[in-house]
Each structure stands twice: as C-alpha cells, then as structure tokens.
Amino acid sequence: MGNVEFEKIKRPENIKLPYMLDFYPLEDEKNTQVSQFFTNLKKGRLTTTKCKECNKSLWPPRIVCPHCLSDKLEWIDLGTEGELYAFTETRLGAPLGFVEDAPFCIGMIRIGGLLISARVDGAKYDDLQIGEKVGLKIVELEDGRVFYRFRKIG
Numbered sequence: 001m002g003n004v005e006f007e008k009i010k011r012p013e014n015i016k017l018p019y020m021l022d023f024y025p026l027e028d029e030k031n032t033q034v035s036q037f038f039t040n041l042k043k044g045r046l047t048t049t050k051c052k053e054c055n056k057s058l059w060p061p062r063i064v065c066p067h068c069l070s071d072k073l074e075w076i077d078l079g080t081e082g083e084l085y086a087f088t089e090t091r092l093g094a095p096l097g098f099v100e101d102a103p104f105c106i107g108m109i110r111i112g113g114l115l116i117s118a119r120v121d122g123a124k125y126d127d128l129q130i131g132e133k134v135g136l137k138i139v140e141l142e143d144g145r146v147f148y149r150f151r152k153i154g
C-alpha cells in the first residue's frame with residue numbers, strides 16, 4: 001500500500017440524504033455480503049472477487065459469478081496504480097452530496113485487468129491525458145465508511 005493516499009472527507013451538512021440517494025453504500029456485514037471489500041479498502045487494498053471455476057475477475061465484487069453461477073469466489077488485489085482509459089468532468093448536475101465538489105473529474109481506470117469507473121482527484125480536466133498513471137486514493141467519511149477514488153500521479 002505504498003502508493004495509496006488517504007483523505008478524510010466531509011459531506012455538506014445542509015442536506016440530509018435519504019438512504020436511497022446516499023451514494024456511499026452501507027458497508028458492514030449486516031448490510032452487505034461483500035463487506036470484505038470495504039475492510040480491505042480501509043487497509044489500503046483495492047480488491048475484488050475472482051471466480052475459482054471459470055477464472056474470471058469480477059467487478060464490482062460479487063457473491064455469485066454472473067458467467068457460470070458458481071459461488072466459489074476468492075478475493076484478489078487489483079493493485080494501487082492504474083491507467084486512465086477515458087475521462088470526463090462533471091461541471092453541472094452533480095448528484096446530491098457532490099454539488100459543492102463540482103467541477104470534478106471522473107474516469108474509467110484500467111487496473112488489474114479490469115475497467116472501473118471512479119472519481120479522479122488532484123487534477124482538472126485539462127490536466128488529464130488518456131493513458132496516464134493514476135494512483136489509488138481512499139476517502140473516509142465522518143461516519144467511518146470508506147470509498148475508492150484515484151488521483152493523478154503522473
């Protein structure tokens with residue numbers, strides 16, 4: 001986890017998000033069967049599940065393989081550095097809880113053989129280039145929940 005950045009973030013206090021509109025999922029064992037993903041994330045590891053039957057890596061993490069329906073899955077690390085495959089910038093129309101963050105960048109990141117979408121911090125749209133390296137960034141909410149982003153490191 002050498003190249004992982006952690007940041008505590010605050011969300012705007014002037015809105016109370018209804019559960020269904022809360023972008024950040026409930027992460028504990030009571031609420032999700034992939035709570036291991038968030039436990040790993042807290043330790044600086046971006047992980048997902050891989051099917052032991054058909055050998056496919058799955059994103060997002062699953063409890064059943066959508067390709068062969070096996071539930072024999074294992075956790076694998078995706079690494080902490082990816083490559084920017086595509087990106088855009090949200091200027092208007094950000095979802096509730098993110099309005100004050102706009103403008104911000106969102107990218108498709110190639111990492112661990114998968115393509116995943118995530119926010120890309122630390123850069124404006126004009127500063128980013130397809131193919132450049134981005135590093136894992138983990139944000140922690142005030143209630144202890146965590147989520148992944150990436151940041152420009154090139």
Ligand SMILES: [Zn+2]
Pocket residue numbers: 051052053054055056065066067068069070
């Ligand atoms: Zn499978």
